[in-house]
Amino acid sequence: MGIARRTARYRLVVWGGTIAAGVAAAVLIGPALDRVPPDAVHVAAMMRPPSPAWPLGTDDLGRDILSRLLTGGRVSLGVGLAATIAAAGVGVPAGLLSGFWRAWVDTALMRLMDLLFSFPTMALAVAIVGVLGPSLRDAILAIAVVAMPRFARLVRGQVLALREQDFIEAARAIGVPAGGIIRRHVLPNLLGLIVIEGTLTVSFGILTEASLSFLGLGVQPPAASWGSMLRYGYPFLDQAPWISIVPGIAIMVTILGLNLLGDGIRDLLDPRLRR
Amino acid sequence: MLRFVAHRVILTVPMLVLLSIGIFLMLHLAPGDVVTLLLPEDLQNPQVARDLRHQLGLDQPLYVQYWRWVTHAARGDLGYSYRSRAYVGPEVAARIPVTFELTALAMAGAVAAALPLGVIGALRRNTTVDALISGFAALGLAMPAFWLGVLLILLFAVNLHWLPPSGYAPPGQGIGANLRPMILPTVTLGIPYAAVVLRFVRLSVLDVVEADYVRTARAKGVGRWRVIVWHVLRGALIPIITVVALETGRLLGGAVVTETIFSLPGVGRLAVDSVLSRDLPILQAVTLFMALALIAANFAADVLYAWADPRVKYQ
Numbered sequence: 001m002g003i004a005r006r007t008a009r010y011r012l013v014v015w016g017g018t019i020a021a022g023v024a025a026a027v028l029i030g031p032a033l034d035r036v037p038p039d040a041v042h043v044a045a046m047m048r049p050p051s052p053a054w055p056l057g058t059d060d061l062g063r064d065i066l067s068r069l070l071t072g073g074r075v076s077l078g079v080g081l082a083a084t085i086a087a088a089g090v091g092v093p094a095g096l097l098s099g100f101w102r103a104w105v106d107t108a109l110m111r112l113m114d115l116l117f118s119f120p121t122m123a124l125a126v127a128i129v130g131v132l133g134p135s136l137r138d139a140i141l142a143i144a145v146v147a148m149p150r151f152a153r154l155v156r157g158q159v160l161a162l163r164e165q166d167f168i169e170a171a172r173a174i175g176v177p178a179g180g181i182i183r184r185h186v187l188p189n190l191l192g193l194i195v196i197e198g199t200l201t202v203s204f205g206i207l208t209e210a211s212l213s214f215l216g217l218g219v220q221p222p223a224a225s226w227g228s229m230l231r232y233g234y235p236f237l238d239q240a241p242w243i244s245i246v247p248g249i250a251i252m253v254t255i256l257g258l259n260l261l262g263d264g265i266r267d268l269l270d271p272r273l274r275r
Numbered sequence: 276m277l278r279f280v281a282h283r284v285i286l287t288v289p290m291l292v293l294l295s296i297g298i299f300l301m302l303h304l305a306p307g308d309v310v311t312l313l314l315p316e317d318l319q320n321p322q323v324a325r326d327l328r329h330q331l332g333l334d335q336p337l338y339v340q341y342w343r344w345v346t347h348a349a350r351g352d353l354g355y356s357y358r359s360r361a362y363v364g365p366e367v368a369a370r371i372p373v374t375f376e377l378t379a380l381a382m383a384g385a386v387a388a389a390l391p392l393g394v395i396g397a398l399r400r401n402t403t404v405d406a407l408i409s410g411f412a413a414l415g416l417a418m419p420a421f422w423l424g425v426l427l428i429l430l431f432a433v434n435l436h437w438l439p440p441s442g443y444a445p446p447g448q449g450i451g452a453n454l455r456p457m458i459l460p461t462v463t464l465g466i467p468y469a470a471v472v473l474r475f476v477r478l479s480v481l482d483v484v485e486a487d488y489v490r491t492a493r494a495k496g497v498g499r500w501r502v503i504v505w506h507v508l509r510g511a512l513i514p515i516i517t518v519v520a521l522e523t524g525r526l527l528g529g530a531v532v533t534e535t536i537f538s539l540p541g542v543g544r545l546a547v548d549s550v551l552s553r554d555l556p557i558l559q560a561v562t563l564f565m566a567l568a569l570i571a572a573n574f575a576a577d578v579l580y581a582w583a584d585p586r587v588k589y590q
Contacts, residue, residue: 114290115293118569120523120527121525123531123561123562126550127562129550130550132304133305211419211420214421215535227421230421230422238433241429241433245426248426251419255416256413256417
């Protein structure tokens with residue numbers, strides 16, 4: 001990758017990071033600063049378009065969309081984050097086990113991952129939610145299950161490459177126990193990759209939660225996430241399109257930021273692209 | 276080649292066994308009792324419940340039930356719908372053509388758009404054109420499919436009245452009547468897929484443009500377009516074919532959302548409806564179909580890859 005291209009990449013990473021941090025900050029701090037409670041109904045101001053009084057307009061019950069967007073964002077980002085932590089929490093140890101010990105553990109775990117990979121992700125998420133019954137907790141679980149194999153495969157592949165390296169062999173030769181090798185030598189080398197994959201998984205989680213909630217299979221009312229807000233505004237598309245458009249923009253901006261960040265760092269680290 | 280295919284088929288068998296166990300367990304992992312779900316309010320008493328449980332074979336050990344389910348499923352009998360009491364198999368099968376049409380259209384459209392855009396992006400790399408194309412891909416991936424669908428409906432159906440917001444006409448009513456309501460769903464489903472393929476085409480072409488055989492061709496004085504089509508594109512085609520097939524899961528999964536937005540009577544919409552009405556046998560059958568379709572697509576990807584690349588060993 002030439003200097004010009006690398007700087008262009010850096011710029012995208014900085015942009016992505018700024019967007020993601022901005023969204024996170026708005027969602028964390030925003031609700032505290034906001035003047036209107038998200039569930040407050042204003043009968044005199046129903047379906048108002050965006051204006052100075054209602055910065056992002058109101059919905060059919062006269063609820064302020066900005067406040068709902070900020071509190072709904074907590075749900076959307078929270079689900080993405082929780083699902084990612086759960087997916088990494090299971091997927092990373094599974095990949096480590098699989099790559100380090102090989103043998104039957106590897107075979108069993110990888111066949112299981114193959115099985116999970118043989119479903120279209122969205123169809124698998126819908127099926128899991130369908131079996132457990134639609135709720136926020138089950139949506140998180142579904143997203144975690146769908147995202148987990150990616151961590152496991154990524155980590156396994158890296159471990160397989162790492163364990164052939166001289167420094168690992170040296171550690172083994174001087175009698176460092178397996179646990180120590182994993183903790184001191186393998187994990188630190190994986191951290192960067194896990195963080196990148198984690199960033200992209202948060203974005204995937206937000207998108208999947210939004211899809212599930214849009215289908216009515218995620219957050220149940222009165223709680224709201226960006227996906228369920230979009231669904232809610234759908235019947236009013238011709239009278240008050242902003243009810244649906246605003247949360248859609250929020251989702252898109254957040255995903256774009258996270259993807260730029262994750263993809264950008266990955267490209268910077270990927271030797272294949274350095275030319 | 277035949278040996279490769281045979282070997283690949285054998286590899287699929289344990290996968291199918293695992294898959295069948297997973298799908299079978301779906302009904303048993305669901306909280307709540309199937310029998311309570313099946314019985315109407317006024318028939319809810321322990322005696323009737325026990326009889327029904329016996330009739331359905333639910334009092335048998337799990338492995339007996341599994342075997343029964345698998346042997347029935349292999350013959351196409353996937354049980355009854357909880358709601359309509361009709362056979363699940365025909366109900367799902369009737370929906371397949373709609374989903375097939377939608378995904379095929381989206382795939383064709385997406386590849387037709389992604390191929391030239393990706394090649395242009397790679398040949399003009401690091402220019403404004405490349406940045407615009409890559410930007411389109413990034414947006415396509417960040418845009419939730421349902422939101423894109425909503426925007427398209429808003430623009431082309433609600434405001435401009437050019438296209439219907441929803442609905443489906445079987446091909447029997449004429450190609451025009453059939454295709455018109457499919458345009459918006461195809462675009463909705465196709466754009467994220469096109470974004471993935473486009474990125475991949477761009478990278479594959481970038482890999483190939485600097486290959487020695489391309490340089491040789493150019494040095495021999497082969498014309499620019501001939502080099503692009505005959506040497507660059509051909510070399511890049513193998514990974515592209517693979518990604519087109521491997522990303523079929525994205526299309527099938529996307530169909531779940533797209534069909535729901537546009538009220539298309541496909542398999543995906545059936546999945547969502549079955550979840551909302553707790554009709555687990557239907558959901559089970561749809562999930563099975565989705566997985567089989569994806570396994571078939573992956574299989575096709577492997578075979579195409581082996582067929583297109585002589586370096587792949589047939590063993």
